[in-house]
Amino acid sequence: MEGVSGESEAQLPKAAVAPQPMRITGLQHATLICSDLERTSAFYRDTLGLSLVTEGVNADDPAVRHFWFSTDPHASSAASALRLSFIEYPQMPPATQGVGGTHHLALAVASPAEVGAWRDYLQQRSIPTTEIFNRDGLQSIYLRDPDGQILEITAPVSGADA
Known part of the structure; x- marks a missing residue:
């Protein structure tokens, strides 16, 4: 397997479930x-x-x-x-979507009201965004950075926000 430094790395064996207390925290x-x-x-x-x-x-x-x-x-x-x-x-060409690539990065904000405020703010600066979406308990907008990376600005929807 090719590593991040370009050097060859040994293929890792398939492992069983990681023993506790090992865990990914973020x-x-x-x-x-x-x-x-x-x-x-x-x-x-x-x-x-x-x-x-x-x-x-x-x-x-x-x-x-x-x-x-x-x-x-x-x-x-x-x-x-x-x-x-x-x-x-x-000098690199623009990325194309595909296996092994990243579809989008989700950036968290505190509330659905902030999602709407971000949409207004970005559009006032001529940065296109999507409409506001409500999906899976989240409210989100999507936009692209200068190189085309898709970004999501999102907040959880509480009962009061629904």
Whole structure:
């Protein structure tokens, strides 16, 4: 199996159910590829309000810039903070959807009222969004970032919001 560093890795054997107390407690971060970090920064920082917490280079490819964003400006101290990182590869072709790819990232907000407020805010800035959807106890809108990544802004619907 090819690893993230491009080196060959041994195929892992199929395992039984993980013994307790081992458990996954959350998503630590997601790394996406972008074509232009300035444009990506303007969108995630200036439009969506995430904090740009690190500007650096990619550890596996030092010629490539790597920026980190978070919902918490002190991201290393907040286990519950959303962390997104972007590596810049302007020469790569646009992604296509398929097996092994990512369909969308869901960004949580506090309430259905905020989902509506985000829709209004984004549309005022000429960023197209979907209508508001109610699915599986969530209220959501969908939009795309500058490189076409689908984003969902979502909140749980309580009995009072239904």
